[in-house]
Amino acid sequence: GVIVDPHPRRRHRRFRPEVLQRLETLAHGTPEEILLEALRRREPRPARELIQQSGLSQEAAQESLGKLLAAGQILVLGAEKGMDPQALAASGKPLISALGWAGLMDRVTGLLGEYHRQHPLRVGMPRGELKSRLRLETRLFNEVVELAARQGIVALAGETLRLPEHEVRFSPQQQARVDALLAAFAKNPYTPPSVAEAEALVGPEVLRALIEQGVLVKVSEDVCFLEETYREMVDRVVGHIKERGSITVAQVRDMFGASRKYALALMEHLDDRRVTRRVGDERVLR
Secondary structure, three states: OOOOOOOOOOOOOOOOHHHHHHHHHHHHOOHHHHHHHHHHHOOOEEHHHHHHHOOOOHHHHHHHHHHHHHOOOEEEOOOOOOOOHHHHHOOOOEEEEHHHHHHHHHHHHHHHHHHHHHOOOOOOEEHHHHHHHHOOOHHHHHHHHHHHHHOOOOEEEOOEEEOOOOOOOOOHHHHHHHHHHHHHHHHOOOOOOOHHHHHHHHOHHHHHHHHHOOOEEEOOOOOEEEHHHHHHHHHHHHHHHHHHOOEEHHHHHHHHOOOHHHHHHHHHHHHHOOOEEEEOOEEEEO
């Protein structure tokens, strides 16, 4: 007999049409068909491993890989466009067939669409959650996301991913509450409503959306500022330190006519962001 599949992943089920078709391809197909069939058995798959287990000679496998890449039937994840097939064949770069990529993108868009339906006021799905749902290791997941973003299939939004057409839209009632909240923040920019008060007015999901959109900046569990107020406060604090060498929480409080709660929340936030560092009772620039 002739061995046509030297590296089976599992025992073949006898007389299944798809199994017979695959074995027929391995036995009598062109080198390109054989290489593509080997990839479809498990993908994404490192190029070097695919070449080694294809059953083709190194030369035939490299030539076939070049033809399949040129025809768009195989895609490379995490590699510069136009990478030499010979170098690619010796690399660990993951390969995926065009059909496999289409199937993977169907899963990605399906998961994102489901997330948007469940959480319409959130900018996108956390990257870690999508990675877990796809069951991909971190490096491969990042390469998949990079290519999907380049192709316009997904959009990046910080540490979240979304469908390009997804937008957060408030209902008229929600927008009226948002307008009232932002007016309250503008009226007392340095002593605005607390997080709890803001949530009571607009609801946790709407407040989260405002923070994700960058309208509000959350500096502690209880303190948010308008984005423009936050930028002004940071600029003034940094300018003071540059001019005088340091600043205290009391000086920040007096600078903005705020209470200690707001001044301390801002300075601890800047410490966490490594803008400042604490030296005794003072803060200096890092």
